[in-house]
Amino acid sequence: MIVLILPLLPVAGAGVLLLLGDRPRLVGVAAVGTLLLTLAVAIAAATSEPSFGWAWSPGIQLRLELDGFGRTMSVLVPLIATPIVAYAAATEDDGRRRLLALLLAFVGAMLLLVSAADFLTLLIGWELVSFLSWTLIGHRWRDPDAVRSATQAFLTTRVGDIGLFIAAGMTFAATGSFAFAGLAGADPGAQAVIAAGVLLAAAAKSAQLPFSPWLFAAMAGPTPVSALLHSATLVAAGAYLLIRLGPDLGAVAWFLPAVATVGIATALAGAVVALVQTDAKRALAGSTSAQYGLMFIAVGAGSVAAAGAQLVAHAAFKSLLFLGAGMAIHATGSGWLGSLRLARAMPLVALLSAVGALALTAVPPLGAAWSKERILAATLQASPWLGGAVLIASLLTALYAARYQLLVFGPPDAGTRAAQPYRPGAAELASLAVLASVTLLLSAVWLPGGERFVASMTEGTLESGAAWEIAASVGLTAVAFGLVWQLFRSRRLLTFGLPDRLQAAAADWLGLPAMTHAIIVRPIESLAATLARLDDRVIDAGIRGVAWLARRVSALAAIHGEWTFDGIVRGITSLTLGTARASRTTDDLGVDAAVEAGARGVGLVGEASRRLQTGESHHYYVIIAVGLAVMLVVLIWIP
Amino acid sequence: MLSAAVILPIVGAVLIFVLGRQLSWLATSERRLQRVATLAAAIPLVLLAFAWLAFEGTGGFEQVEALNWIPTLGVSYRVGIDGLSLPLASMTALIFVAATAYPVDLRGRGPSYFALMLFLEGASIGLFLALDLFLFFVFWDVSLVAMYFLIGAWGHGDARRSALKFFVYTFAGSLPLLLAILGIYLTTEPRTFDMAQIIEQQPLAGGGLYAVLVFIGFFIGFAIKTPMVPFHTWLPPAHVDAPGPVSAVLAGVLLKMGTYGFVRILMAMLPDTFAQFAFPLAVLAVIAIVYGALVALAQTNLKRLVAYTSINHMGYVILGLAVAGAAVPGQAAAQAIALTGATVEMVAHGLITGSLFLISGSLLARGSTYETDAYGGLLQRAPWLTSLTVLAAFASLGLPGLAGFVAEIQVFTGALAVYPWLAAVGLFGIIVTAALFLRMLGRVFLGGLPERWSEFRDLGRTEAFTLAALLALVVVIGVFPAWLLDVIDSFAGPFVGR
Helix, strand or coil: CHHHHHHHHHHHHHHHHHHCCCCHHHHHHHHHHHHHHHHHHHHHHHHHCCEEEEEEECCEEEEEECCCHHHHHHHHHHHHHHHHHHHHHHHCCCCHHHHHHHHHHHHHHHHHHHHECEHHHHHHHHHHHHHHHHHHHCCCCCCHHHHHHHHHHHHHHHHHHHHHHHHHHHHHHHHCCCEHHHHHHCCHHHHHHHHHHHHHHHHHHCCCCCCCCHHHHHHHCCHHHHHHHHCCCCHHHHHHHHHHHHHHHCCCCCHHHHHHHHHHHHHHHHHHHHHCCCEHHHHHHHHHHHHHHHHHHHHHCCCHHHHHHHHHHHHHHHHHHHHHHHHHHHHHCCCEHHHCCCCCCCHHHHHHHHHHHHHHHCCCCCHHHHHHHHHHHHHHHHCHHHHHHHHHHHHHHHHHHHHHHHHHHCCCCCCCCCCCCCCCCHHHHHHHHHHHHHHHHHHHHHCCCHHHHHHHHHCCCCCCCCHHHHHHHHHHHHHHHHHHHHHHHCCCCCCCCCCHHHHHHHHCHHHHHHHHHHHHHHHHHHHHHHHHHHHHHHHHHHHHHHHHHHHHHHHHHHHCCCCCCHHHHHHHHHHHHHHHHHHHHHCCCCHHHHHHHHHHHHHHHHHHHHHHCCCCCHHHHHHHHHHHHHHHHHHHCCC | CHHHHHHHHHHHHHHHHHHHHHCHHHHCCHHHHHHHHHHHHHHHHHHHHHHHHHCCCCCCCEEEEEEEEEHHHCEEEEEEECCCHHHHHHHHHHHHHHHHHCCCCCCCCHHHHHHHHHHHHHHHHHHHHECEHHHHHHHHHHHHHHHHHHHHHHCCCCHHHHHHHHHHHHHHHHHHHHHHHHHHHHHCCCCCCEHHHHHHHCCCCCCCHHHHHHHHHHHHHHHHHCCCCCCCCCHHHHHHHCCHHHHHHHHHHHHHHHHHHHHHHHHHHCHHHHHHHHHHHHHHHHHHHHHHHHHHHCCCEHHHHHHHHHHHHHHHHHHHHHHHHCCCCCCHHHHHHHHHHHHHHHHHHHHHHHHHHHHHHHHHHHHCCCEHHHCCCHHHCCHHHHHHHHHHHHHHCCCCCCHHHHHHHHHHHHHHHHCHHHHHHHHHHHHHHHHHHHHHHHHHHCCCCCHHHCCCCCCCHHHHHHHHHHHHHHHHHHHCCHHHHHHHHHHHHHHCCC
């Protein structure tokens, strides 16, 4: 039962918020209070491994269950959401109540998703999360750009939903139920289809290639929305699904390599995109794709435990970074990386953000460094190539993380006028502090017993790496930091001296959105337009042609009048002849006439029927009665 | 009691037609007239609620009421319910209450409008309850006539032409239907129009040319009414020119007559022939799904857009039926799910698309156009209209937690087990419908508010209440579908032999 209360609690809180009226303080307190309560329930639920099922239909049961990594997720979601919602309550004046209510509902949907124990429940949570993210991204609905972005985000993830539909249907076809538990028993062919569906859904949701650009669109929402979507929710759903189902689907030979391949491609491309970005939030968005790519690699290398650890660490530091970016943008009114450098204007925020940036870079002893090492160990175990790719991705991560931190919160240029000092409110700072503390506390995983703890929380196994691996990544990080510092000093860090167009193209996912538009969106739209024209002209003309044909056929039938159903045929004949004759009188034999003839005939008959429509409605009933009588006569006439 | 649900609205129609002019208490106030008509329209809803309570779910026809009519021909008046007709008849009654209550431009001919509405309600409920082919056909045809006048006399634009096209087209469909009914009648022994007996006798078991001919007759009749691509071109003009509430009835109720006929007659009486044609039917259904969605995507007229999504949704229904009727061994569970899903889709589509057409009517009343580009930013002025439209649109695109999803997931689950490739193609439709509804919402309700709509009125109380009631049911079915699925399954399970 408690596992049912868990997702319903924030949703109920959202309802309460809407009833509270326009009282900003009270609304904010209620929202944060709801989440704290949810967090408490989540902790209680996670320790008791509860389950709950109810009959959805006679043959289908919906099941909620908290086990494996789901337990971790159910605590992580409200844990990260609480400071973010507090931040939103403190900073968003425009439609605060609606925003907070939607954020709460969104948390509820995400909790439903993570506690799903079957595909149907999962799909319900999955799509509710999509829907709520549509409302959140489009929060500033007066801005057409925000609306477009919300639509793009929803539609892209909807493409992935197809994968989930297929996986769900196939699971049912193969096992007679939607439950995850039956997956391992499905026949290999069905398993392959399910695996493909799961991968498609996960890749779209976690903004992997080729779906990554929707995450940029998701930046159109307010900062807290981005912070929540990118950390423990929405985007996390894809990786969560793989962590949850990856081991069950491992029997499909191509599945894990395919997951790893998608991950590598995105980890590298996302890192490059983040590196050349000139907008603060977009740099973080590129990084989100790349980081989830890393989790995909981990799953592909067979270590769901490392992927889970990385997901948790990322949720904490990425939301921290986003809120920091939000304050920078709030203070300066712009997210352009060329104009920030706020070390003096907001030193405390800069410091907290630095914690996030170091975690992103995976500097020991932070928890994120630990999970990164485990991913590296697992990949090296699986294949040296995979390990090499992870090392390159690590190098790129260090580069863009350091670049981000320096450009946003670095020391201002000596020559330029420093930004006005900015005093963040207590709630804002507290939110950042909480997230930074979580990031720091995750370092505890290095302590003895940490490994066992992580393995038990994800129900996976971990590879331990050799000492040289840690040394190598720390060395790479140091090199990267040095390089970035040099570029910063020489003022080439913003665009690296790249030509504008190349930089712009690279920053926009190497032109992927334009390509998607050109080869998918535009053709579908023009196909739709063509079909619509076709529908108006050709298919409708077809039926007019049939009317003409019927006239000919019935004329023939009238000649050979000894058919069995003579009377009825004659009935049809007289009806069609009537229409046809009317149309012939207006037929002017042109091409247009061929199309329009029938229609005009109809018009003439309409003229006739208008005469019947005298406005005196009892005439209508006379007609109905006559019609009935005619039918009766026809019927009784039958032998 | 079932008979009362059929007859009382028709009696009400006569009374309101006569008294609406004679009684000055009614004749002087359209509002009063509308209230009385709504009350009359609600009678069958109450009666069907009692039928629902008394429903046992035995798998056969229950609460049968019969009366000899033309004994020499084996024609009788016979009504009853099972897990298929009960939800459809109840949904019909609800749609009619909503449509009757919904504000509409009566053109000073209130009594005739409400009389026709009530008459059509009786006929429609009668069609779903009829257990006699002859009776079925009578209701089938009189419903056409009533709808013809409702579109022609209270529509706008080129209403007469649209109404006539609707009438001639669907009437042309009812002639092969009549032939097919007679065709199957002639093979019964003893001769009877009694549906239960025909289903029992299975006179055309084993197929053959004769059975195929009868199948084709029924198919044409039902396919035009549903409508299936390419028999659908009567639908968009009829919807565009019909007043909002009439559109709601047309889409919500009349289209279901076609799909209901598919199940009640084609699948039940000609199962072997149906199985023979199940695959081509599934192909046609997938074409309707994709084609309807794509053509809807290109529409800028709100009503045409919704009309084409109806074609798309009817595609889901037919896909579910084709899957349920296919001859595949060992997939009974999936086939039962598909049949249940298709039936839920009939109910869900009635509620959802009914709401969307009522909304279109409200939009037209305020802005006198259906062109989505003419609007924008209406959320600012009309939060209720916007919220309810968002709910209806997402229900239509199949958001979980709402009725449309309950239908679609079941249809696709069944289809993936029986025709996996077709189902995969059909899934493309769910992306396109999402795209077109989101775009519509963006164009009409979000973005900046043009100056000309700065005085736009939000929904009135009647409108908001009516829509909220319909959509509340959409939510209830979406969240707790079991009460509905139990009833439908009592028919669907035995039907596919599970």
